[in-house]
Amino acid sequence: MSRESLEWLNANTLIGFTGKRGTAWHYRASMQGEELNHYVGPIPVDDVKRRLFGWKALSQPIYVEDPRGGLAQVPDRQAILRSDNGHVMGIFSDSYEPHPYVEWLINNVSRLLDADLSIGSAGLLKGGAVAWVSVEVPDNIVTPEGVEFRPHLFAATSFDGSLATTFKRAVTNVVCDNTMAAGLAESGQHVKIKHSRHSKLRLAEARHALNIVYALADEFSSAVRDLCRVEVTGRQWLKFLDAHTPMPNQQGRGRTMAENRRDTLAKLWNHDLRVAPWRGTAWGVVQAINTFTHHEQNVRGAVRAERNMLRAVTGGIDDLDRGTLRTLSTVLDRPLTSAA
Known part of the structure; x- marks a missing residue:
């Protein structure tokens, strides 16, 4: 396969609302262990915290071998490690600011929506260096043309430098489990926050930019109709x-x-x-x-x-x-x- 094995996907992704959209393509019952990673309804927030985000991203100094003996610290550089297994996820300058998954992908999304979370999917990739949480409406929406879809707010970030922390509206097409452009007529609305010191999410600005999830239903339905x-x-x-x-x-x-x-x-x-x-x-x-x-x-x-x-x-x-x-x-x- 590729870098993310079926074993990884079955252990490090959580899939909710399977009663509405079925199981993920990578689902294998034999790889589930004692605790299933598929949920008929929404994924409990505590399960996401415990099963996926139950570790910290630590900033550690970097050392190299000194030819005179011992180790020399590399100035102005840091390594970001997983606290549970020591996996090095990225190496950055001192100005890089990690965005902890629980704070940015759960707590900030909760404040952004100003409502209880209904998590439809969440997961880790690249050894935990990339994570996402998808917040969805409870029920599928079906257009008169027979297109069944689920609007959602997608939040993702990384500890390897591959992603700024991003909040983005999107649509899941249920019949094929595809992600599609939220508004086919224009760029999908999104908010990005760089991993820099003093970075923060400005809730009012983000709400205005995203127009949040429920407005998606009418927009996407109109695009499908046309x-x-x-x-x-x-x-x-x-x-x-x-x-x-x-x-x-x-x-x-x-x-x-x-x-x-x-x-x-x-x-x-x-x-x-x-x-x-x-x-x-x-x-x-x-x-x-x-x-x-x-x-x-x-x-x-x-x-x-x-x-x-x-x-x-x-x-x-x-x-x-x-x-x-x-x-x-x-x-x-x-x-x-x-x-x-």
Whole structure:
């Protein structure tokens, strides 16, 4: 597999509301041990603290071997270690300020929402150096077009320098367990706080920027409605594939990869229940590309779960969905409501 084994994912991620969306793709009953990591309803906050965040990120000085004997401390540098197993998660300058997971991903989110938490998922990646918590509404929302989704607020941070602490609105598409752009017409609203001294979350500013979770339902439902009303014929779908995945003229690895990608997209479009119900519409095109990227595309240098989570936080999913609409708009030679 990749860096995050199935054993890790089953031990270091918690999945809630399975009665609404089923189990995660990596669920293996044989790897669950005495305590299951899946919950029919919301994940209790105390379970997240105990099972995932029950350790501290410690700042420790760094030493190197002195050629004259002994050790010499490296000036103005620090290592961030896990208190429970000594794992070195990152090395930084003295100006780096760790954001403890409980404080930033649970306590601050609670204050941001000004309500009780309903945690839908939480987890650790990269040996604990990256963490996320997703706060969700209790019930799925189903549009008249049959698209079932869950709005949520995604909070993530890191101890390895890969992420600023980020709070971001997003949508989970239940039929395929995909993260999708919260507002297909514009950049997903998010708040980022750097790991620097005196960094803090300004609640009023963050609430205004995020517009919080419940407003997502109407926005996303409207985007789905508009895209389902845009017809995409079989010929236009093929033109979209030509624009999205051009076929190289010369034989070789590039042409083989393009053929495989197009074959997989065609199967999703025509036969897969995650896409085929909306075949012939602009929404079906968005769904096909998003599903392919989440579940079918080859992943290098990272585990699929890690790649998908980081894309959700950094804006990669927003770029993916809006890029799909821009390409389709060019193929149809018309502006799309949700891409305008």
